[in-house]
Amino acid sequence: MILDDIWTISAWESIRCALPENKKGSRVIVTTRNEDVAKTCCSHPQDWIYKIQRLSDATSRELFFKKIFGSADKLPTDNLEEVSNSILKKCGGLPLAIESIGSLLASKINRSKQEWQKVCDNLGSELESNPTLEGAKQVLTLSYDDLPYHLKAYFLYLSIFPENYVIKRGPLVRRWIAEGFVGQRHGLSMEQVAESYFDEFVARSIVQPVRIDWNGKVRSCRVHDIMLEVIISKSLEENFASFLCDSTSLLVSHDKIRRLSIHSSHKLVQTTSASVSHVRSFTMPASIEEVPFFFPQLRLLRVLDMQGCSYLSINTLECICRFSQLKYLSLRNTKVCKLPRLLGNLKLLETLDIRATLVKKLPASAKNLSCMKHLLVGHKEQLTRTASVKYLKPCSGVEMAPGVVKNMAALQSLVHIMVKEQSLVLREIGLLQKLRKLNVLFRNVEVNWKAFVESLGKLASSLRSLSIHILDEKEYSSSLDILAYVESPPLLLTNFSLTGKLKSLPPWISSLRNVSRFTVRKTQLHAGAIEVFEDLPNLLYLKLYHNSYVDDRIVFRSGKFTKLCMLVIDNLENTEMVHFEEGSVPNLERLTLSFLREPKDGISGLQNLQKLREIVSKKKSSGRSSSLVTSYYPW
Structure with a gap:
């Protein structure tokens, strides 16, 4: 049945x-x-779930041309080849979309490139008006109709992002909150509520996962091109959002524009008759080279995303500082090097994302940002295809003047703060009782360690993610050994990262019952540290980066690392042997290996890793670039 x-x-x-x-x-x-x-x-043990995959490119082409020409053997003429590929890209391997659009093109007498390109460019209007696509539209619209009422706004919000855009979980959740969508739920923070809605979209197949953690958590997703057309159509119908498109036209169904997004990849036309005085959210893609003329009129903005914009003048930045209602501001991956002293005017600002920028210091007026929840700085470079190996650039981090941090009592994320001489700043961190994520970069701060240790003790009940980097290159630089003296350690950590000298792991590390990720770099640890790591009951990821381990042998013992699913061993200089005993790391699925030279006694025991699915071998080459060899194991 x-x-x-x-x-x-x-x-x-x-x-x-x-x-x-x-x-x-x-x-x-x-x-x-x-x-x-x-x-x-699936109510019985023998029941199982099969997740249907999208059609391959070859199968998609076969189905597409069979629907149009009656046979897969009949290929299009050369002038139709390019537009055919564009249409198939929009279909994204979805059989329903391929069949529906194929039927539409088959019904057209004129099979010219211009006619097919018109269908490709105006798929949204075709879905609205063409009877041939009615079935596909009804099926896709069910995704919206079936949603409970409180989720419909979240669904329509996906229309903000242009075609093929990779939507990251964190920024999307923070935008939802800044928009005022997320209500309180007993026992849960607003972030937890919003993340549950994101997970529900994944479970309902409304979005397609792009990057998935090895604990199954979807970190980023994409909306299928055909589904996006349906969402945009619904968004316009509900007057939820308006769009500036490639055709240089403004798609808007009502007089008042609430949310405006640019879906253009060309130079923006600097004319529009529509009023933007009521816009609450504005999203500008990296492809646009100039700020639109109406930008200063966006006085009521709550959400502003200018990620990747190639040029933002000081005048534009000062203009932003006059948007007093702003709650979310992303300048990520831009060339901004300094923030105006007017930044303090944004007293309602909750999220400031200046990752991958050149900003080194916040102005003193930042002490007025008392509503700040997420201050995000730093620049990480991914060194492998799977993003399992990352490198934090030494120039990352932002300095904070004394008195700024203590006024940000609502902070939940402080990533990455640079500390040089200001011991007062380290004491102020201890006042942030809501802080869940803390990344600190130290330069020449031995005299300040006591203040930092005291602050960690005060944050023991709130911290869930902690990253400590010592960036000193001197032979007798600061040491992380002072962490052994934390009187009330943050035992609820789930993510822990250490960079810097460390004779041995602090005794309280063995009590981290919830930690799932552990990263060490330049720690110069010995075999005893591996014995501590192997008994952490919920450890899923272990990353041993350059100079983190100095013994010549790494042995993974039988019955240990019972939950570990990802292991990174990256450029350990002294390693002569890596051995996996039978019964060790029984759930390891991904192994990333990188060596400056081949280990003398090799890597043994790989046959004992029964669940291993992928090995990523990162070979050293010139600079920091690497060549990758990936192998898949079917056992």
């Missing part, structure tokens, strides 16, 4: 009552786009 497209758990429960469990070997196949429904259907 096949039950196609079950939408809700209650629907399955109603049907299930009619299916007798008589042990006669019958089979029931259920299709659903909701992962929670799929899990509910």
